Amino acid sequence: MVSLLDIIGPVMVGPSSSHTAGACRLGLLARCLVGGTPQRAVIELHGSFARTGEGHGTDKAIVGGLLGYRPDDERLRTALETAEGEGLDYRFEKTTIADDAHPNTARITVERDGRRSVMVGSSLGAGRVLVTEIDGYPVEVTGNYHTIVLVAEDVRGSVARIAGILANHELNIATLKLTRKQRGGDAFMVIEVDDVPSEAVRDEIRALPWVHWAFRLDKVSA
Amino acid sequence: MFKTLADAIAEAEASGRTLAETALAAEAADQGRPVADIRHALHRALEVMRGAVAQGMTGDLRSTSGLVGGDAAKLRTGPAGPLADTLFRDVLARALAVQEVNAAMGVIVAAPTAGGAGVLPAVLTGLAAARQIDDERVVDALATAGLIGAVVAERASLSGAEGGCQAETGAAAGMAAGAAVELLGGTPTQAGHGVALAMQGTLGLVCDPLGGLVELPCVFRNATGAAIALAAIEMALAGVTFAIPVDEVIDTMGEIGRSMDVRYRETAGGGLAATPTGRRLARERLVQIKRG
Numbered sequence: 001m002v003s004l005l006d007i008i009g010p011v012m013v014g015p016s017s018s019h020t021a022g023a024c025r026l027g028l029l030a031r032c033l034v035g036g037t038p039q040r041a042v043i044e045l046h047g048s049f050a051r052t053g054e055g056h057g058t059d060k061a062i063v064g065g066l067l068g069y070r071p072d073d074e075r076l077r078t079a080l081e082t083a084e085g086e087g088l089d090y091r092f093e094k095t096t097i098a099d100d101a102h103p104n105t106a107r108i109t110v111e112r113d114g115r116r117s118v119m120v121g122s123s124l125g126a127g128r129v130l131v132t133e134i135d136g137y138p139v140e141v142t143g144n145y146h147t148i149v150l151v152a153e154d155v156r157g158s159v160a161r162i163a164g165i166l167a168n169h170e171l172n173i174a175t176l177k178l179t180r181k182q183r184g185g186d187a188f189m190v191i192e193v194d195d196v197p198s199e200a201v202r203d204e205i206r207a208l209p210w211v212h213w214a215f216r217l218d219k220v221s222a
Numbered sequence: 223m224f225k226t227l228a229d230a231i232a233e234a235e236a237s238g239r240t241l242a243e244t245a246l247a248a249e250a251a252d253q254g255r256p257v258a259d260i261r262h263a264l265h266r267a268l269e270v271m272r273g274a275v276a277q278g279m280t281g282d283l284r285s286t287s288g289l290v291g292g293d294a295a296k297l298r299t300g301p302a303g304p305l306a307d308t309l310f311r312d313v314l315a316r317a318l319a320v321q322e323v324n325a326a327m328g329v330i331v332a333a334p335t336a337g338g339a340g341v342l343p344a345v346l347t348g349l350a351a352a353r354q355i356d357d358e359r360v361v362d363a364l365a366t367a368g369l370i371g372a373v374v375a376e377r378a379s380l381s382g383a384e385g386g387c388q389a390e391t392g393a394a395a396g397m398a399a400g401a402a403v404e405l406l407g408g409t410p411t412q413a414g415h416g417v418a419l420a421m422q423g424t425l426g427l428v429c430d431p432l433g434g435l436v437e438l439p440c441v442f443r444n445a446t447g448a449a450i451a452l453a454a455i456e457m458a459l460a461g462v463t464f465a466i467p468v469d470e471v472i473d474t475m476g477e478i479g480r481s482m483d484v485r486y487r488e489t490a491g492g493g494l495a496a497t498p499t500g501r502r503l504a505r506e507r508l509v510q511i512k513r514g
Contacts, residue, residue: 001223001252002223002372002375002376003223003249003252003253003372004223004245004246004249004260004365004368004369004371004372005249005260005263005264005368006372006375007333007334007367007368007371007372007375007380007397008263008264008267008331008333008334008342008364008365008367008368008371009263009267009331009332009333010331010332011266011267011270011329011330011331011332012329012330012331012332012336013327013328013329013330014323014324014325014326014327014328014329014330014336014339014436015285015286015324015325015326015327015336015337015435015436015437016336016337016436017332017335017336017337018383020327020336021332021336048434051434052433052434052435052490054508055286055287055433055434055435055437055507055508056286056434056435056436057286057327060327072329074328074329076327077327125381125383125384126332126334126335126380126381127332
């Protein structure tokens with residue numbers, strides 16, 4: 001359903017909702033995978049991102065997102081210069097991710113305090129984004145909700161246990177998706193919730209012995 | 223939100239409400255949010271629009287590539303033409319101003335997109351300044367514009383990559399025209415004719431930016447888009463009607479967009495982008511950006 005405020009908005013730093021605002025949102029989501037500003041980032045740009053990204057400030061927007069700037073933050077303009085002072089060492093590469101990948105796609109590899117994560121995401125237009133892969137798992141994360149992502153062993157009752165933790169913290173689940181590479185292998189869960197999950201929620205999930213890792217992704221839409 | 227403007231207009235006329243009130247009620251129901259919340263967000267949008275107009279008027283901005291900038295200021299202080307000291311000239315300047323800010327990585331409201339962000343603020347803030355219209359009524363007009371844009375998004379497209387510039391500055395001209403007709407006292411039916419009259423004038427408009435950058439001709443397309451909106455507003459308020467219903471005009475825009483060659487849909491493969499000068503400028507400027 002189209003919202004009136006999607007049409008009169010978002011408020012953003014120009015020049016392009018797909019190449020600038022959407023790119024910034026991809027950076028914001030990648031940052032969440034390591035729980036803060038990464039120390040190192042390799043950003044591989046595909047398709048139109050690679051061809052016209054520099055003129056659209058796609059590089060500044062992704063790096064700004066990695067630094068935690070939102071799409072309407074004027075600091076995006078100088079993000080490439082600020083990055084060093086913020087302890088972020090970044091590198092851009094041009095690549096072909098897949099022939100049928102969306103034209104505005106980036107693969108972002110981030111590292112912070114020994115943790116490394118790889119995210120593939122696309123900017124779909126009008127500032128909307130879709131993360132399609134995290135650490136090799138196929139996912140669909142839109143950033144329209146606060147989201148919890150986790151990798152766990154594929155044990156019985158795992159969904160119920162996690163849903164229980166969320167219920168105890170009065171978090172309402174909007175959507176829940178479970179994917180796994182193979183039966184009995186690791187399961188990847190993407191849970192979209194209506195309110196901001198606290199660090200305590202994340203920590204309780206992490207404390208489950210069969211959970212390998214869990215992260216909170218911010219709501220990045222307007 | 224409504225899927226046809228005909229339904230929205232019929233509901234507004236039947237209940238004696240404006241399109242703005244009808245749109246706000248529909249949005250509140252859809253999103254489960256109070257109308258006051260939505261108005262608050264639209265007030266913020268209006269504030270950002272005014273900020274962009276003011277910033278762009280200074281003439282100090284250059285785009286990332288240096289291809290555009292400084293033309294809003296020329297309209298503000300440069301030699302007079304036949305439109306000297308008119309609302310029309312002021313609206314042209316405002317449209318250039320917002321789009322120059324956008325090209326320089328300033329803060330704008332994508333309405334409906336960043337590439338078409340100059341038209342709506344130019345028309346609405348220009349009218350508000352000339353006629354001393356208070357902000358609450360301009361916010362109403364933004365709601366009407368949002369309704370029109372939502373129907374265009376639903377039935378056709380708001381993306382240059384999908385539908386050419388007719389889907390960006392063309393849709394923006396339709397949104398601005400319908401919203402302004404209502405703002406100036408026109409009925410919902412007249413507002414519908416305003417949308418149709420504006421959009422018929424931009425059908426077939428291609429998206430052909432040099433180097434794929436939202437700069438040239440985008441900045442000027444916003445000014446001419448605003449001019450088309452003003453023409454449509456004047457005609458609709460005078461009682462001119464357009465025989466093809468507005469939803470069918472919107473569908474036509476979608477149909478033309480779908481059959482438009484990919485060269486004309488934001489790929490820089492055709493139109494002005496593919497002219498000898500267009501190619502040369504894009505090559506030189508992109509090299510310049512890389513050098514920093």
